């Protein structure tokens with residue numbers, strides 16, 4: 390029987406997506422690479438296109454074209470240093486004892502995620518409850534009904550999340566997650582044209598917000614350590630814990 394927690398990622402919110410992203414770009418695109426064969430080009434930090442970046446987004450977002458960046462702009466955001474080191478410690482203190490009693494799983498039934506353990510949590514201690522209040526205020530429209538339990542996803546250093554599209558059936562317009570313990574790269578690839586991609590640099594202690602089209606018209610994934618590059622720069626992936634909130638469908 391499927392355990393209740395497994396339903397959160399696999400049944401309620403995630404529809405695994407097996408379209409051939411890999412043949413487009415197996416490793417993170419790099420400025421040093423030629424993308425002519427795969428038809429990829431990159432708009433990133435050093436392209437000298439100041440008009441393509443707003444509010445310092447070049448430090449956390451790059452993509453295959455100015456058009457794809459425009460398409461997701463407004464529906465993706467990464468707020469760096471959203472929590473302090475002390476707040477990160479508070480989450481670890483609450484979460485680690487429970488997580489450490491579980492084993493990382495490497496053979497998920499639907500193959501969407503590899504090397505993970507997870508839990509849900511409804512009640513939080515003071516510091517974490519305060520951070521979650523801040524997260525909700527930053528990420529969700531006022532009054533938007535939220536999925537009660539917060540989803541906690543612990544990826545082993547060798548773990549990764551494959552490209553998938555979130556199901557609209559059980560989750561609303563927005564997903565927002567805190568990244569603890571490690572930087573990572575989240576890649577979005579347009580479902581209808583896999584040459585269109587956007588990479589988000591999720592720095593340790595940042596908050597990401599994904600909304601609307603960015604969730605439903607693009608797949609998202611967390612890159613494995615060996616593929617973890619952002620705008621040509623290596624982003625080592627260590628163990629990473631994501632604390633994820635979602636709203637309910639209207």
Ligand SMILES: O=C(O)CCC(=O)C(=O)O
Nearest residue numbers: 403542550555566611631
């Ligand atoms: O680990 C993360 O932050 C991403 C989780 C995810 O892909 C999802 O919940 O759909």
